[in-house]
Amino acid sequence: MAKDSVIPADSAVSVAQKKECNETNIQIRLPSGDVIRHSFAATDKLENVRNWLKSANPELDSFSLLQPFPHKVMTKKDMKISLAAHGLVPSGTFMVTNLQKNTMQKKFNYFNSLLPCFGRRT
Numbered sequence: 001m002a003k004d005s006v007i008p009a010d011s012a013v014s015v016a017q018k019k020e021c022n023e024t025n026i027q028i029r030l031p032s033g034d035v036i037r038h039s040f041a042a043t044d045k046l047e048n049v050r051n052w053l054k055s056a057n058p059e060l061d062s063f064s065l066l067q068p069f070p071h072k073v074m075t076k077k078d079m080k081i082s083l084a085a086h087g088l089v090p091s092g093t094f095m096v097t098n099l100q101k102n103t104m105q106k107k108f109n110y111f112n113s114l115l116p117c118f119g120r121r122t
Contacts (some may be wrong), residue, residue, distance in 0.1 A: 021090040024083050028053060029095045030060075042089045047079040053096070062099040067092070 026049055027037050036056070040048060046065070054060060065074040067086075074094075083089060 024089040025091045026083070026088065027091070027093045028065075029093075030057065031063075031096055031098045040083055042084040043082050045080055045082055046074060046086060049083070049094075050079060060096065060098070064097050064099055066095045066097055068095060069093075 022042050023039055024042050025039050027035060029035050
């Protein structure tokens with residue numbers, strides 16, 4: 001009769017910790033609400049994700065990548081850092097925000113705030 005082998009808990013944990021992921025799955029929510037997923041090498045830079053996103057969605061013009069948790073808007077400096085260094089291995093999630101829309105809203109709010117200065121004519 002074969003005996004079951006028992007692995008001590010300490011060694012099981014150390015084996016799990018030593019396992020390295022060479023690939024990561026990135027999920028991105030677009031402004032339309034659609035969600036897309038793509039796999040990247042763990043050593044790829046965030047810039048690779050942005051470039052892939054632009055080529056897969058040419059309608060995206062000016063946009064930012066937001067990491068929902070911990071909340072962070074990715075900057076140009078972040079684009080040069082690997083996905084692994086960002087802690088996005090084995091997976092990560094981003095939201096896309098359209099900067100052009102936000103800019104237009106800010107301009108509208110600014111001009112709307114000036115209306116009281118000129119008085120409103122009826």
